[in-house]
Amino acid sequence: MHLIITDAWLAKSRAIYLSGTKMLLVLLALSLTLMLVAAGLYHWVFLKGAREGWPVIGTLVRLVIKDEFAQRDRFMRENLDVMAKRLGEMQAKMLQLESLGERVSGLAGINPNDIKVKPGQGGALVSGRSLTLEELETTMADLDRLTNQRADLMAVMESRLFEQKVRTMMVPTMQPVAGALGSAFGWRIDPFNGRSALHTGLDFQATVGTPILAAAGGVVVVQEFHPEYGNMIEVDHGKDLITRYAHASRVYVKKGDLIKRGQRIADVGNTGRSTGPHLHFEVLVRGVPQDPQKFLNAGRNLPVPQQVAVAAPVAAPVGQPAVPAVATVPPPPAAARPMPAPVAAAAPATVPPPTPPAAAPQPAAVQR
Secondary structure, eight states: EEEEEETTTTTEEEEEEEEEHHHHHHHHHHHHHHHHHHHHHHHHHHHHHHHOOOHHHHHHHHHHHHHHHHHHHHHHHHHHHHHHHHHHHHHHHHHHEEEEEHHHHHTTTTTTTSSSOOOOOOOOOEEEEEHHHHHHHHHHHHHHHHHHHHHHHHHHHHHHHHHHHHHHHTSOOOSSSSSSEEOOOEEETTTTTTTTEEEEEEEEEEOOTTTEOOSSOOEEEEEEETTTEEEEEEEEOOOTTEEEOOOEEEOOOOTTTTOOOOOOOEEOOOOOOSSSSEEEEEEEEEEEEEEHHHHHHHHSOOOOOTOOOOOOOEEETTTTTOOEEEOOOOOOOOOOOOOOOGGGGGGGGOOOOOOTTTTTOOOOHHHH
């Protein structure tokens, strides 16, 4: 492309030759210059019209601002909806945690109101910047994760405490009848033959018809009439632990029944080898009589979650659970020291016999 520039005053002319590339660059430069000038003029006119309230420009400004505000409001509503949903989920989890806390505290013997007391907080106010939306979301995510962990932990604790409470309810720590204690566990003078004999349980004095309650939950394994025990009930509580209720006048359960702690299973009577109405109550571990008074004392003195440890465990073979220690019985009076009844020969523990003469005869039948 040739451009000829003529100067009228100097009567001269000048020729400029532009190639295609140069021509393109020149056009681009001119276009860019025009765009910059137009943008500057538009910005100046727009700002001036917005400040001075020109009709057309003011309307355009309001439309732009309104659209911008609408987009911002829509963005905020979407974020608020998401935050409200997460807040609702966290509130549900907090209610779940509160419910779990009340159940766990109840199983642990703690007053739930003591846990709800708000801890004291305070200190000087040191102001800081406000949280950004990203920081708030991160904080809520961390709180959500921590809440899930605490809920899982509380669920495990509830399961363990409930299992412990169930085991506790299977230990005979409840007095089976409302009555005064007569004969205790140990050696005594037999009321029928006047000789020293081992009393393998506790005698509770009560009138005929007084309710006999289960000292712990379990399964009835024996319900029969025994020549010495009369109407007798035996309840298996698991782990080779059995309770025996004798001399009943009336029985309300049968073999195989599942009973709960405190359930009425019989009435006091005078059946079998008995001198009067009373309840003969025994606790046996692996068939060996224990002192029931230790179990009852443990039920009165220990907190509920600790009642499972009513006696020191006895070492058991591998694969078998430990059982409460066998109670030892003091020797009989020096006036009469015959050989004890065969119950002393039972394993895994024995009742210490007196030291009789070498040829001492076997005692008569033990009073129940």
